[in-house]
Amino acid sequence: MTVALEKTLADKKILLIISGGIAAYKTPDLIRRLRERGAIVQPVMTPSAQEFVTALTVGAVAAKPVYTDLFSREDEQDVGHIRLAREADLIVVAPATADLMAKLAQGFANDLASAILLARKVPLLIAPAMNPAMWANPATQRNIVLLKQDGVQFVGPEIGEMAESGESGLGRMSEPLSIVAAIEAALVPENLPLAGKRIIMTSGPTHEPIDPVRYIANRSSGKQGHAIAQALAKLGADVQLVSGPVTIPNPVGVHVTHVETAREMLQAVEAKLPADAAVMVAAVADWRTANASDQKIKKNPDEAAPTLSMTENPDILATIGHHHQRPQLVVGFAAETNDLLVNAERKLIKKGADIIVANDVSDVENIGSVMGGDHNIVHIVSHEGIEEWPEMSKEQVAGRLSLLITEKLTK
Numbered sequence: 001m002t003v004a005l006e007k008t009l010a011d012k013k014i015l016l017i018i019s020g021g022i023a024a025y026k027t028p029d030l031i032r033r034l035r036e037r038g039a040i041v042q043p044v045m046t047p048s049a050q051e052f053v054t055a056l057t058v059g060a061v062a063a064k065p066v067y068t069d070l071f072s073r074e075d076e077q078d079v080g081h082i083r084l085a086r087e088a089d090l091i092v093v094a095p096a097t098a099d100l101m102a103k104l105a106q107g108f109a110n111d112l113a114s115a116i117l118l119a120r121k122v123p124l125l126i127a128p129a130m131n132p133a134m135w136a137n138p139a140t141q142r143n144i145v146l147l148k149q150d151g152v153q154f155v156g157p158e159i160g161e162m163a164e165s166g167e168s169g170l171g172r173m174s175e176p177l178s179i180v181a182a183i184e185a186a187l188v189p190e191n192l193p194l195a196g197k198r199i200i201m202t203s204g205p206t207h208e209p210i211d212p213v214r215y216i217a218n219r220s221s222g223k224q225g226h227a228i229a230q231a232l233a234k235l236g237a238d239v240q241l242v243s244g245p246v247t248i249p250n251p252v253g254v255h256v257t258h259v260e261t262a263r264e265m266l267q268a269v270e271a272k273l274p275a276d277a278a279v280m281v282a283a284v285a286d287w288r289t290a291n292a293s294d295q296k297i298k299k300n301p302d303e304a305a306p307t308l309s310m311t312e313n314p315d316i317l318a319t320i321g322h323h324h325q326r327p328q329l330v331v332g333f334a335a336e337t338n339d340l341l342v343n344a345e346r347k348l349i350k351k352g353a354d355i356i357v358a359n360d361v362s363d364v365e366n367i368g369s370v371m372g373g374d375h376n377i378v379h380i381v382s383h384e385g386i387e388e389w390p391e392m393s394k395e396q397v398a399g400r401l402s403l404l405i406t407e408k409l410t411k
């Protein structure tokens with residue numbers, strides 16, 4: 001017995017650009033699965049894609065003519081790259097090679113695929129596939145940053161063995177079903193579990209001025225907070241992020257307000273109430289200088305070094321945790337060098353939070369590997385108990401935490 005699939009993509013028009021990597025052999029399967037869900041798929045192939053899979057196969061599975069040339073008289077008269085770029089609901093590039101990503105990042109338009117991509121006005125999702133060394137190359141990494149800044153959505157790549165060389169690493173194209181899920185998320189956001197939920201977040205450090213050119217700061221990079229904002233947005237939440245000064249790009253699809261000091265951060269957070277949840281990840285400075293100068297403090301050989309006098313900053317998490325407009329769910333972080341869990345439980349109560357994500361920063365020699373680094377070991381402390389999570393990348397912590405938040409907000 002065959003079970004009919006739900007038409008989650010009914011009548012959605014997808015322009016699928018296939019570029020020239022070995023993973024192109026998976027695209028007929030991708031097309032079949034998209035069509036099973038009701039999508040209309042218009043394929044475009046680069047010349048090198050046709051070395052891996054024929055236009056005949058792709059066209060047959062899509063039940064559509066395949067466009068391949070920028071200057072083919074027939075193709076241009078029939079459609080034109082501008083129209084192709086505009087009439088889809090979503091453009092998908094699978095596989096996206098390093099070369100295609102470089103062209104896309106720089107705005108080249110010397111073949112049909114890149115001309116369509118430059119002329120597009122609709123969202124774009126790419127599924128990169130390449131050798132791990134090519135993915136890791138600084139040139140590709142630079143292009144990824146540019147593409148994300150331009151709002152391009154990514155699915156994958158995954159870790160796995162390369163078909164051609166047997167090498168293992170990050171670079172394998174996501175499986176067709178993962179690409180389908182990413183397409184559904186991009187096209188049908190109302191089906192996402194956090195659709196309609198407003199979540200206020202803080203991330204990054206704060207800078208507390210000493211004088212117009214000097215400030216007190218901390219080692220927070222914003223990586224963990226921004227990754228959580230991104231993961232929540234991917235689940236459909238309306239994420240309102242208040243970020244301290246960071247050098248990383250804004251997460252895609254997130255509303256970002258940039259601030260400098262703790263007091264500005266509190267003001268921005270309160271202005272965003274009411275909300276369904278608050279997730280406070282910022283490393284807010286506990287103190288600011290009470291005697292900040294409006295002018296640059298000068299060295300004076302006749303005087304002793306200046307003394308900084310400090311005063312306490314507002315506690316943003318505690319303010320929100322005890323607010324008359326308190327969100328249904330309040331999540332905080334706790335970085336501790338000692339008595340991790342005891343201190344985290346204390347913060348849970350004192351700050352009126354529902355969850356404290358506790359991370360151990362006791363390894364002071366390696367403090368940079370947590371603050372500013374890419375990995376995190378956390379415990380989830382709540383009124384229901386303590387859960388220990390294994391060491392994960394900050395993206396993985398973000399993914400798992402956003403699922404926990406979904407569970408709490410939708411139960």
Ligand code: CTP
Pocket residue numbers: 202262280281282283284285286313314315316317318331332333334335336347
């Ligand atoms: N936090 C905040 N405002 C502050 C200080 C902290 O919102 N002024 C939030 C952080 O965003 C985090 C949590 O409170 O979610 C805990 O931060 P942490 O620095 O670990 O705690 P502190 O309150 O600073 O406590 P201590 O310095 O005593 O460890």
